[in-house]
Amino acid sequence: MSRGDFCFIVALLSLAVISFLPWTRNMQWAGMSMLGWMMALLMVLSPSIALLRVIKERNQSTPPREEVER
Amino acid sequence: MIEKILVATYLVICILIGILVSRRVLNSRDEYWVAGRRIGPWINAMAIMAALASGGSILGVMGYAYKAGIPATLALFAGAVVGFPLASILVARPLRRFGKFTITDFLSWRYPNPIVRVGVPLLIVFCFTMYIVAQMKAAGITAEALLGIPYNTSLTLATLVFVLYVSVGGMLAITWTDVIQGTLMVAVVLGTAMLLMSRNGNPVEIFSTGIQAAPMLGAAGERSLLTDLGAFVIWAAAIPIIPHVVMRVYTARNANDARLSLNLAMIIYSIVILTAVMIVVPVGKILFPALDDSDQVFLKIMESQFNPVIRGLAVAAVLAAVMSTTDALLLACSSAIAHDLVANVWGKNLSNQTISRLNVIVVWIVGLIAMTLAYSPPELITAYYTDAIGALSAGLFVPVIAGLWWRRANSVGGIAAFVVGVAVYAALVFMPDLPKRSGILIALPASAVAMWLGGIVGKADSSTMVEAVGQLHRSE
Numbered sequence: 001m002s003r004g005d006f007c008f009i010v011a012l013l014s015l016a017v018i019s020f021l022p023w024t025r026n027m028q029w030a031g032m033s034m035l036g037w038m039m040a041l042l043m044v045l046s047p048s049i050a051l052l053r054v055i056k057e058r059n060q061s062t063p064p065r066e067e068v069e070r
Numbered sequence: 071m072i073e074k075i076l077v078a079t080y081l082v083i084c085i086l087i088g089i090l091v092s093r094r095v096l097n098s099r100d101e102y103w104v105a106g107r108r109i110g111p112w113i114n115a116m117a118i119m120a121a122l123a124s125g126g127s128i129l130g131v132m133g134y135a136y137k138a139g140i141p142a143t144l145a146l147f148a149g150a151v152v153g154f155p156l157a158s159i160l161v162a163r164p165l166r167r168f169g170k171f172t173i174t175d176f177l178s179w180r181y182p183n184p185i186v187r188v189g190v191p192l193l194i195v196f197c198f199t200m201y202i203v204a205q206m207k208a209a210g211i212t213a214e215a216l217l218g219i220p221y222n223t224s225l226t227l228a229t230l231v232f233v234l235y236v237s238v239g240g241m242l243a244i245t246w247t248d249v250i251q252g253t254l255m256v257a258v259v260l261g262t263a264m265l266l267m268s269r270n271g272n273p274v275e276i277f278s279t280g281i282q283a284a285p286m287l288g289a290a291g292e293r294s295l296l297t298d299l300g301a302f303v304i305w306a307a308a309i310p311i312i313p314h315v316v317m318r319v320y321t322a323r324n325a326n327d328a329r330l331s332l333n334l335a336m337i338i339y340s341i342v343i344l345t346a347v348m349i350v351v352p353v354g355k356i357l358f359p360a361l362d363d364s365d366q367v368f369l370k371i372m373e374s375q376f377n378p379v380i381r382g383l384a385v386a387a388v389l390a391a392v393m394s395t396t397d398a399l400l401l402a403c404s405s406a407i408a409h410d411l412v413a414n415v416w417g418k419n420l421s422n423q424t425i426s427r428l429n430v431i432v433v434w435i436v437g438l439i440a441m442t443l444a445y446s447p448p449e450l451i452t453a454y455y456t457d458a459i460g461a462l463s464a465g466l467f468v469p470v471i472a473g474l475w476w477r478r479a480n481s482v483g484g485i486a487a488f489v490v491g492v493a494v495y496a497a498l499v500f501m502p503d504l505p506k507r508s509g510i511l512i513a514l515p516a517s518a519v520a521m522w523l524g525g526i527v528g529k530a531d532s533s534t535m536v537e538a539v540g541q542l543h544r545s546e
Contacts, residue, residue: 001475005159012152016306020299025141025290031281032288035298036141039148040344047336050155054329 008053012046073217073382080386081231083250084393088235088243109245109321115334117245118318120252120394122150122309123339128255128391129208131343133365135351141290142298146456147343149302153309154336157319158329161310164474164542166325172402173316173466174410180473180539181484191406193465193492194313198399198406199440200458205392205399206444208365212388215369225444232393233437236400237430244397245321251390252338258387259342262368263349265376273349280352287355293505300507304456307463307514311470313406314398404432456507457499464495464513472521474542480531483524491517 018024019038027034109117135143168176174190206225213224235243263273270276281288290298309315315332322328346368354367357374361367372384408428413420420428468487472479494516498509 001159009156009159012155016152016302020145020295020302022295025295028288030288031278031285033141033290035290036139036144036288039141039144040348042148043144043151043340043344046152046155047333047340050158051330051333051337054158054326054333058326058330 004053008049012042015042015045072378073385076379076382077213077217077385077389080254080389081227084231084235084247087246087250088237110323111327111330111334113245113249114318114322114327114331115338116252117248117321117394118315118331118335119338119342120248120255120390121244121314121318121398122335122395123252123255123342123391128259128346128388129212129365129368130204131346132351132354132368133363135287135347136354136361136367137364138293139289139291140287140347140351142293142301143347144343145298146301146305149305150309151336151340151343152302153306154332156306157310157315158332160471161316161474162319162328162332163325165316166319166322166328167542167544172405172410173311173313173470174406177466177469177473177484177488178410180479180535181469181481181488183481183485185485186469186488188411189488189492190466191410193461194406195403195436197458197462198313198403199436199443201455202396202399202436202440203444204455204458205396206440209389209392210444211363211366212369212385212392215366215373217385222445225441228389228392229437229441232397233400233434236397236404236437237433244394244401247397248394251394254383254387254390255394256338256342258384259346259350261380262371262376262384263345265380266349266353266371269375270353276349276352280355284352284355284359287352294508296505296508296511300460300505300510301456303514304460304463304507304510307467307510308459311466312459312462313402314395317398317402317405400433400437403436404429407432407436460499460507460510460513461492461495464510464517465489465492467491467514468517468521472518472525474539476521476525477536477539478525478530479521480525480528482528483521486524487517487521490520 015038019035019042024034024038029037131143131147134146165173165176168179174187174194177190178187206229209228210221210225213219213228214221217224219227235247267273267276270279318331319328322331350368350371354371358367358370361370368384368388372381376384408425412428413425465488468491469479469484472487473484491513495509495513498504498512501509
């Protein structure tokens with residue numbers, strides 16, 4: 001596993017752990033508990049960052065066009 | 071009348087797709103189970119999204135948010151969303167390189183033992199039958215509420231349609247129907263939200279008004295923290311091993327496409343879930359504050375707010391959500407029995423034609439059993455099928471991940487992790503004092519400990535196996 005993938009998984013799981021600490025249930029923002037906001041954040045961030053990483057990896061593994069033509 | 075015509079048109083299209091592709095797929099296992107392994111990332115992403123976004127994700131997500139509040143609902147669905155990057159990193163690449171058809175193929179190769187070869191497919195069929203029953207309830211109540219067709223009749227009709235196209239069209243038919251179904255689902259959920267916004271204000275206003283009218287929507291509630299955490303963990307651990315998602319990894323052209331499609335699928339899925347929960351549910355809570363069956367909230371909104379054309383599209387979308395998941399589940403059951411059990415365990419020399427016939431028969435049997443069970447449906451569909459999926463997470467997550475990533479993993483550890491995970495989860499589900507869905511928080515660590523002990527105590531794998539597993543991680 002690459003270092004980047006490992007760091008991403010650790011960050012994702014850390015955010016998930018923080019989201020489920022007891023304080024997120026009681027503290028509210030805009031009428032909703034922080035648990036809800038943290039979960040919404042996870043739902044947006046996790047696939048977006050993972051997608052960017054996959055695209056970046058694909059671009060790095062694809063040789064530039066000039067190189068292919070040569 | 072127009073609603074019924076729209077729904078009938080949609081059902082006919084699904085059947086036609088199944089019949090059109092049947093000639094191509096019925097004589098090849100590769101074509102039938104993994105669509106020839108040549109599905110591009112965008113099509114695969116839409117199919118994955120549609121397969122995961124079940125009747126639960128349209129009716130169930132709103133019903134659960136209506137009853138348990140938005141934080142609890144997001145905790146459950148965020149688990150699935152987090153599970154996809156995990157699947158993309160931990161299993162997509164090595165399993166795509168492994169090839170074959172099913173998760174049982176990998177586990178039987180990694181831990182060659184009859185307990186795994188027979189136990190895993192049986193567990194899959196049992197859990198997925200419960201999952202299918204929950205989907206069928208969604209189909210039945212939707213057609214009953216919006217088309218006026220009695221629950222049992224609509225249930226029977228929907229079952230006959232998807233069993234027909236899955237049995238003859240296999241994964242290729244599922245892929246194309248799933249693309250149509252996924253598009254329809256996204257369009258209806260987002261379209262409904264936009265129409266509601268045009269009448270009730272911007273999303274912030276709708277959300278604030280809904281929360282003020284029903285503060286429980288935003289509260290974490292009296293439920294145990296362990297229930298929310300358990301639901302999150304069940305789905306996060308399920309996605310990397312759940313058979314109908316893993317089969318989608320095999321349909322991709324290569325490992326990179328598989329990873330790309332998994333993450334694309336989850337972005338679309340997140341948008342649908344967040345829109346449904348943050349916009350549609352608050353409006354539903356204001357309009358219908360005291361529904362007996364909370365799974366009906368979306369249908370009530372449709373019935374009271376929109377014209378017959380939109381209602382027809384909504385029925386088609388819910389049916390699409392149900393069918394796109396159920397067809398994938400049925401195919402996974404078919405592969406579990408026909409491929410994993412009959413072909414691999416009892417008769418390696420069966421011809422493709424015999425296997426094809428067996429697929430058709432298995433799909434019909436599982437579909438009809440689930441339909442019979444769905445005549446007496448469960449109360450809250452999302453909670454019901456999450457419990458079933460928990461058994462799969464408990465039994466398969468540790469053996470799959472350790473089998474791919476832990477060098478000391480061996481047959482003794484794999485079998486122990488599978489058996490202990492399932493047994494502990496099953497025992498805890500029936501303990502009345504334990505918070506709901508929290509059993510996974512004990513079953514998963516128990517499975518990991520069993521794997522670790524097995525790895526330490528049992529005989530180490532041969533160097534050939536260690537080398538073969540290493541090959542699955544090699545750079546392209």
